[in-house]
Amino acid sequence: MNIVEIAKLAGVSKSTVSRYLNDGYVSEDASTKIKEVIEKTGFVPKRQAQIMRTQKTNLIGVIVPKISTETAARVVEGVTKELSKYGYEVLIGNCELSIEKEMDYLKVFRSYQVDGIIFMATEITPKHYELMDQLNVPIVVLAQRVENYPCIIHDDYHASRDAVRFLLEKGHESIGFIGVGEYDVAVGVERKRGYKDELMAQGIAIDENLIQIGDFSQQSGYRLAKELMELKRRPTAIFAVTDHLAIGCMEYLKEAGYKIPEDISVMGLGDTQIAGLVTPKLTTIHYYFQTLGVRGAKLLVDYIQQGKSSTKNCESNFIFTYRLIERDSV
């Protein structure tokens, strides 16, 4: 069923049907006739053909590291919600933590001629840059700072400093750190930098033994907490760079018979759902992931509406604020 058949049935030309569907610059007679036929047949114009003609897909590609991750899901929630306001559809690229897949989706999205791309990144390699540069479509990067492209991120450095300062103010001087590898700049580099800088700013020497690095898993938090507590000079508080790590950390501590926060304090970062559900409730820093998604989507839409064919060198980097949530683990 296509526009020509509708035209035939309604006894008009296909241009008239097309006009009816778009500007509506059609006589009443023709209108009612066409309307009738369309309703009877359940005709819907094909987007592919429209796209072919107009070169506007109304498609946005969204790349996420892993959709079943709470943070990614929240970001996507925000992105889709905002985008649907503007009539965009979302092509989702779930990368299952594979960098190859990120590249693949970048390419696939190009072939689908998406109007724009939201890229929730973890690690950005030179190859990413190369691809992004030849993409010719507005791109907004989320949750990771990136050179030459607009990005929206949380202020990891200051969030981390604030967390440490909070612990310091509570009287802790020996603060263990559970982090992740530096390939992830936001989580691995910035949050560690915040930790160190805050300690130094308060005149406390960095004890490298207190700095433990693992991966993102809960087990990692568990294991590193053990390391920390088996040190001769044990910390009185532990700051983990994600809630997940903090939960793993608490799991070990509870098993080992420590009372939280009496014997040792624990602090996380991110304020995922579980933070308010564990016992004791985790003191952490709230990150506005959904809002991040909303803002990222809005920014992308702005670029598209400005007719930009690339956002390279559009260095409008937004840094999101955060909020310290005091619960029961410190």
Add this chain to the structure above:
Amino acid sequence: MNIVEIAKLAGVSKSTVSRYLNDGYVSEDASTKIKEVIEKTGFVPKRQAQIMRTQKTNLIGVIVPKISTETAARVVEGVTKELSKYGYEVLIGNCELSIEKEMDYLKVFRSYQVDGIIFMATEITPKHYELMDQLNVPIVVLAQRVENYPCIIHDDYHASRDAVRFLLEKGHESIGFIGVGEYDVAVGVERKRGYKDELMAQGIAIDENLIQIGDFSQQSGYRLAKELMELKRRPTAIFAVTDHLAIGCMEYLKEAGYKIPEDISVMGLGDTQIAGLVTPKLTTIHYYFQTLGVRGAKLLVDYIQQGKSSTKNCESNFIFTYRLIERDSV
């Protein structure tokens, strides 16, 4: 940049380029020449034009009630993972719990001529059926039983019975029930039916006071637990139809000074991430959401490969099993 320009630069006809891109039935001379040009220009054939010609979009529409929900995210993880194996791209329809939006996406997906639809449903209305019937595309429904269409669901009825039986076997005879409205058949109807049937099967009379119905929120669990505990004839165990409700329930119980499971037992259903993280760890029933997504995707792909233009009356309903996870709350 299109196939004609490439042809011109390579000194061949556009059909040769097209062949190079597809079957590859091209002389070596031409091949190397074309390859060179494509690499230099970074040309990528446009999907829209291909689709136009081939009428195959390689697009699958996925409708979810709310993507930031852990269950939905897990299902989508499975769906996207499986679909990407077969080279499909995913258009995501995040409905933010609005039935209108479900309809909208059904329509949008039709206009994009998706090759198939995965529909993670909550409530299915006659209007849904009407739309689905005229869609002319394979549809697989997930997590909700639906007439006339293939669907994959968890065995809510038996899961619920098993949960109750477990409680019974632990010596509880007065079991409170926290449920949700019947508009959601899987969660609202089936799980309640399981509860009642198991009690009756064991010769225990149904006490309607022990059956409390609310919404899906944690607060609902909290509030209904309160109702239950203020009853004259208090239950010694509570079965909540979702983990979330169970968590809310536990929250109230702990606040009110009850010891779990000494004073009262709590059981959930779903085994979301938090279940293993709360204190005490929640005894619940594990649901395989990601696998459900995988299987749903596979089934859809099968239908597509069979060339079905509709899955109406393809009543291949799969019922997924589940697993009772015994933790510390019973």
Add this chain to the structure above:
DNA sequence: TTGTAGGCGTTATCAG
């Protein structure tokens, strides 16, 4: 092995 020509379903331009 290659090129020519036609068409997929729209929208946009331009006369009428």
Add this chain to the structure above:
DNA sequence: CTGATAACGCCTACAA
């Protein structure tokens, strides 16, 4: 206000 006609970029007979 309406209709004919030419694209959009690709694939695919068919002929050479």
